Amino acid sequence: MKILVAVKRVPDTTVKLKLKPDGTGVVTDGVNFEVNPFDVIAVEEALRLKEKAGGGEVIVATIGSKDATQQLRHGLAMGADRGILVVNDDDNAIDADVVARTLKAVVAKEQPTLVLVGKQSPDGESNQVPQMLAEHLGWPQATFASKVVVAADKASAEVTREADGGLETLSVRLPAVISADLRLNEPRYASLPGIMKAKAKKIDEFTFESLGVAKAPKVTAVGFFAPPERKAGAVVASVEELVNKLKNEAKVLG
């Protein structure tokens, strides 16, 4: 079973980002980058499905600068077999649709049985790529997966999704696109022998041109603004004063 996992290089989710003074994006100098944590879950699921099937291939693909090879190496160190980098120097110059169409071109090359991706990335938080990719491919999609079971004949998969009111179980024909939610699994660490082996694994590079993809975004980012800083709170002296303020200043009491 051949599984393609799309991964994204994102700023370390534990650091506080700063905006560029001109509002064209975030400051990336001195910021550590990592693999989108949802994509790490997708890689883990792909590795487990491969291990369960007793064979197959897991390919990690990303669109980004050459620095994004580090994130591909992370997937390879976890156990993926090879990587694909589509070189793109400016993340702000593409949108979810360009990403989806690029992944469609990679799918056309690789012909995987399954595409696994994180449900969204913590930088853009748009949650659009898996759905758009399924649409472009004309494949079934199952988003926010918390459990994936591939049928023995590899013709379908049963996917449990976390919905607001409970769990929903879908059956999708394969090939399909599945997006990983937080509770799908607990990803393994990239083991030290895995990190060393990853050095020797192959990463193929493509450009938008070589894949025949038009780098024509439908959505462009116009500006970035930080939310206004919260004003300091005030201490009130009495219950009467509090009620008065809630009525007349905050106007939340009638």
Place this chain on the structure above:
Amino acid sequence: MLDLFAIEELLSPEERMVRDTVRAFVDAEVMPCIVEHYRAGTFPKHLIARFGELGLLGANVKGYGMPGLSSTAYGLILAELERADSGIRSFCSVQTSLVMGTILLFGSDAQKSDWIPRLGRGEAIGCFGLTEADAGSNPGAMRTTAKRTKSGWLLNGSKRWITNGTLAEVAIVWAKTDDGVRGFLVTSNTPGFTARVMHGKLSMRASDTAELFFEDCALPEGALLPASLGLKSALMALTQARFGIAWGAIGAAIGSFECARDYAVTRVQFAGRPIASHQIIQQHFAEMATEITKAQLVAWRLAELKDAGKMTPVQVSLAKRNNVRMALDVSRRAREILGANGVCDDYPPMRHAANLESVYTYEGTHDIHTLVLGKALTGIDAFA
């Protein structure tokens, strides 16, 4: 984490990935359990299998299915482990440098293929017995002996302060023979071999420290490490382990520093100002950061020299001596910044400081390394 001189830029992508993996592992699996084990005076045995799975044991060993990481990557691993506790780092140091390292340096091919893979996976644990009750800084005074018999050797004596002693399936024991000091592989099921936990430690409480006793232990000929010839063989193994200590100590220092910094910027005293706004506290941070940065550069350069095959015991003495004293000083200052809260085990600096008292003393005391440097610099041996 403190990195004022951008050591990060000196690391390869693999080295960063290794460091990040171990950092995540330590935060998720070691930090939550370490205080409990320190209080109880027990080693967190459940971590051993995890060390093996991740490839932390023998991480710098080449061949035998081991990761074969650079010395820098290995050093970064030890610093991350010691950020949690010196006892955790000691476990991995002993297994990697003193046990696997000694077998690789002086063992036969059969001994290497018998032990290295199992030690690397954490399926077998090893310990290293050189120190005795009356032979510490002067290991040449050891009383443990191995006498030739028809079928092998007869081992008698005892060892003390042996890390991993009661956990170990195999002990590397140094003993006097008619041909000088030799090293032996002694399995824990050998009749006459006993290991006893040493109680009452106020330091390294999360580390297994033992006394080993050998009463007429009959060892097969294959127990001898054939290439071990004289005390200098034992000292060679120790040089490798001390390299790791020079790196590991930085972790204890950074753990203490980061804790004190977090505390000082939030702890408010005097007119609503954080204590970090006070000049004496700022001076502490300036001193700590300067010394940590110097130690990082020493450790990084030492790893470069080691991988180039140029590392000398004098350089290792300088690095171990400097970096451990630095870490001890930083952990004490950090404890001081924490005030009364600093004496509780809710905060790591005092635990680090207590551990570092052992690190200051083991693997060549601070003073012995001083005299190694003195001899190298003046040409005069203070012991002679």
